[in-house]
Amino acid sequence: MEKSLILALDIGTSSVRASIFNDAAEPLRGMSVKIERTLDTTDDGGSEIDADEAFAQVVAAIDALLEKSEKLKGEITHVAACSFWHSLMGIDAKGKPTTKVLGWADTRSREYSGVLKKSFDESETHNRTGAHFHSSFWPAKLLWFKNERSDVFEKTAKWLSFSDYVALKLFGTATTSISMGSGTGIFDIRKCKWDAKLLKALKISPDNLPEISETDSTTFKLNKTFAKRWPQLAHAKWSLAIGDGAADHIGSCGFGKSGASLMVGTSAAMRVAFRGKPPAKIPDGLWCYRVDRERVIIGGALSDGGNLYSLIKQRFHLPSNVDKLLLSREAPDDLVVIPFFFGERSTGYDENARGAIIGLTATHDGIDVLLAAMEGVAFRLDDIYQRLKKVVKITDIVASGGALRDSPVWTDIIASVLGEKLLVNDTPEASSRGAVLLALETTGKM
Numbered sequence: 001m002e003k004s005l006i007l008a009l010d011i012g013t014s015s016v017r018a019s020i021f022n023d024a025a026e027p028l029r030g031m032s033v034k035i036e037r038t039l040d041t042t043d044d045g046g047s048e049i050d051a052d053e054a055f056a057q058v059v060a061a062i063d064a065l066l067e068k069s070e071k072l073k074g075e076i077t078h079v080a081a082c083s084f085w086h087s088l089m090g091i092d093a094k095g096k097p098t099t100k101v102l103g104w105a106d107t108r109s110r111e112y113s114g115v116l117k118k119s120f121d122e123s124e125t126h127n128r129t130g131a132h133f134h135s136s137f138w139p140a141k142l143l144w145f146k147n148e149r150s151d152v153f154e155k156t157a158k159w160l161s162f163s164d165y166v167a168l169k170l171f172g173t174a175t176t177s178i179s180m181g182s183g184t185g186i187f188d189i190r191k192c193k194w195d196a197k198l199l200k201a202l203k204i205s206p207d208n209l210p211e212i213s214e215t216d217s218t219t220f221k222l223n224k225t226f227a228k229r230w231p232q233l234a235h236a237k238w239s240l241a242i243g244d245g246a247a248d249h250i251g252s253c254g255f256g257k258s259g260a261s262l263m264v265g266t267s268a269a270m271r272v273a274f275r276g277k278p279p280a281k282i283p284d285g286l287w288c289y290r291v292d293r294e295r296v297i298i299g300g301a302l303s304d305g306g307n308l309y310s311l312i313k314q315r316f317h318l319p320s321n322v323d324k325l326l327l328s329r330e331a332p333d334d335l336v337v338i339p340f341f342f343g344e345r346s347t348g349y350d351e352n353a354r355g356a357i358i359g360l361t362a363t364h365d366g367i368d369v370l371l372a373a374m375e376g377v378a379f380r381l382d383d384i385y386q387r388l389k390k391v392v393k394i395t396d397i398v399a400s401g402g403a404l405r406d407s408p409v410w411t412d413i414i415a416s417v418l419g420e421k422l423l424v425n426d427t428p429e430a431s432s433r434g435a436v437l438l439a440l441e442t443t444g445k446m
Helices: 049-069 111-119 123-130 140-147 149-153 162-171 180-182 196-202 225-228 244-253 306-315 322-327 367-388 404-408 408-418 432-442
Strands: 005-012 015-022 026-036 048-050 075-083 089-091 156-160 238-239 259-264 268-277 285-290 295-302 335-340 355-358 398-401 422-424
Touching: 005 049, 005 162, 005 244, 005 432, 015 432, 026 049, 048 049, 049 089, 049 140, 049 162, 075 162, 075 244, 075 322, 075 432, 089 162, 089 306, 089 322, 089 398, 111 140, 123 196, 140 149, 140 196, 156 162, 238 432, 244 259, 244 268, 244 285, 244 295, 244 398, 244 432, 259 404, 295 367, 306 367, 306 404, 322 408, 335 367, 367 408, 398 404, 404 408, 408 422
Parallel strands: 005 075, 075 238, 259 398, 398 422
Antiparallel strands: 005 015, 015 026, 089 156, 259 268, 268 295, 285 295, 335 355
């Protein structure tokens, strides 16, 4: 008999998941809902979704999960959440969206990365905010709006992450967590407040941004509309969403300092987290955000991962059993794939980087190209790994993500390139579990 239950929300770019966990951070069998979606792409580099459509998907996931859970014996006492980092949207004075939700892959502001690099010392700013100048972060996007969508910029009262908009709709307040704020690129990760130098340059004030939660343990209650819609959640305590990368790391590695998480889903990333202050000097090419006020998370993220795997499968018309075919081959020495087909983030943050297939001949086929691409991603992850080892001593690497679950061959390739054994975490809800673990910690239940 379950007594205390936790509802977990995982708001991603490719899906919205809602699950129920017990107070030991274990998912209940059959108590999960997934709504798949994709962000719309535009010819000029846009990657966006309508804010109210995206919010409706969150509501629909909760609706469906609560319908499933009607016969559960227990009370949902807490709601934990994680959401995709780096999104940006605007609202007017009445809380109505003035823009769509721009995802991290939206590159329409790429030329403004160069503008920022000319105006600031990028190394100093990176060490203060944990973010390089790049179109995936807020400063370039805000400059793009200010200069190329001035009418939108003028009528926007607040700039938010999508998870902040969810908080506004559910609780009536546009409040952000330290974790979400730290992933914007406009946040001082040492002072835990909006970065004064960037705000001044962008000519916006803290009032134009979400309020930063005062403590990590701050919780919220549903407004009357949603308390009536979801009576099972009317008395539950809701935690603000944390960044999905931070949640995935904790769900995979727990709270230890020596474990690194390696994830290959749509994109790819490698990270470490620990309690304490950011390093005195954040290694070039890496980002540094916060899990909460007490912990930092450092790593690198690639724009190419499972999306590149899928792209090559489609373009070369590879069969569904491609992983079995990969087992019979080794990556060709004379074929190199540069995995920047979806742009570059870590470690170069080059807005002009493009993917390439080098050395392709008439003797190569799609399997050769796919193997070379998988190896190319592995070498990019190794670049991140070598830089992370300068920050902390890494004893274990825990691998997760749908792309690795679908392709054990890729796991072996990455392990070979890194020269390390990978501990495969096959938990399908690592991000949700990480959000739940943090919620349990803040409520004193672990």
